[in-house]
Amino acid sequence: MMTMNRRALLGALGACALAQPAAAQADYPNRPIRIIVPLPPGSPPDVLARVVGERLQHEWKQPVVVENRPGATGMIGLDAVAKAPPDGYTVGIMFLTHTVLPALFGRTPYDTQRDLAPLANLAWLYNVLVVPAGSPVRSVRDLVQRAGAQPDALTYGSGGIGSPAHLLGAAFCQTTGTRMLHVPFKGPSESVQGLLGGQVDAMFATTSVAVPMVRGGKLRPLAVTSPARLAALPEVPTIAESGITGFGIREWEGIVAPAGLPAALVDRWSRTLARIMTQQEVKDRLLDLGMTAAEPDTPAAFGTLIGSELDYWSKLVKSAGLKAQ
Incomplete structure (x- = not known):
């Protein structure tokens, strides 16, 4: 009977342990993949996850499950991503709001930079500054003048504290040196209804929501947050064209994984997502949903974006005196 000394046995076991993860990566993916969305079904991050998930299934020949954790x-959703095994089978959608939460709440159940691995920024989203169709406010200049003359008399709505509409409104007030009262609703749909019902004076609404209502005569657009005018609203000026400088905020949505994901899998995800986001069919579908596919970039570049956003919003939260409650 052949025997093996202790040193040789430990060496063989070590080699086996090293070989197993490498083999698992070479065989990746060999089971369903989960994309966690931190918002309800139908929200922009959810729609983006489903568009990308559909293409991932085609690319990798494995089921992709979109799991909503609002x-x-x-x-809650991003914490689930941070605490998942770093094996490439669980990723999540991260968006602008997540870079504001640490400053707004003082702490989060995860460390945004330490516990998450950036994979790719996927899309940019633009908003339209709108007022009810019957509002006396007819331009951005008019809104700023009225808000400047009567601090806190005008109101702006949002889908909740820390939501993109809240952040855009706060940044707008900060940039223009005005004060408008923030009115948070329970969600984006409720905030739009509040605007239509006259409960608030203005709001930053996503293009997918604003464009149909503008065309239907229910809302009046004052400006768009995009760098150039939107094809869907060619007569509506940009914020910059309206005379407001220094307001370069745009929403973004990307994919992150748990920290510790092996470099080979980070690279595989990055390359696959870049290939998906350059497909014309995907670009067209996102454009129809009010999103613009982001140009493919490196995970490090996405990490830099997240870091710069954390820094920007930390300063704005302090200077504007934003509070979570």
Whole structure:
């Protein structure tokens, strides 16, 4: 009977342990993949996840399950991503709001930079500054003048504290040196209804929501947050064209994984997502949904974007005195 000394046995076991992860990566993916969305079905991050998930299934020949984990302004879903095994089978959608939450709430159940691995920024989203169709406010200049003359008399709505509409409104007030009262609703749909019902004076609404209502005569557009005019609203000026400088905010949505994901899998995800986001069919579908596919970039570049956003919003939260409650 052949025997093996202790040193040789430990060496063989070590080699086996090293070989197993490498083999698992070479065989990746060999089971369903989960994309966690921190918002309810039908929200922009959910729609983006489903568009990308559909293409991932085609690319990798494995089921892709979109799992909605709403709650706590998106923290519940992202916490689930951060605490998942870093094996490439669980990723999540991260968006602008997540870079504001640490400063707004003081703490989150995860560390945004330490516990998450950026894979790719996927899309940019633009908003339209709108007022009810019957509002006396007819331009951005008019809104700023009225808000400047009567601090806190005008109101702006949002889908909740820390939501993109809230952040855009706060940044707009900060940039223009005005004060408008923020009125948070329970969600984006409720905030739009509040605007239509005259409960608030203005709001930053996503293009997918604003464009149909503008065309239907229910809302009046004042400006768009995009760098150039939108094809869907060619007569509506940009914020910059309206005379407001220094307001370069745009929403973004990307994919992150748990920290510790092996570099080979980070690279595989990055390359696959870049290939998906350059497909014309995907670009067209996102454009129809009010999104613009982001140009493919490196995970490091996405990490830099997240870091710069954390820094920007931390300063704005302090200077504007934003509070979670």
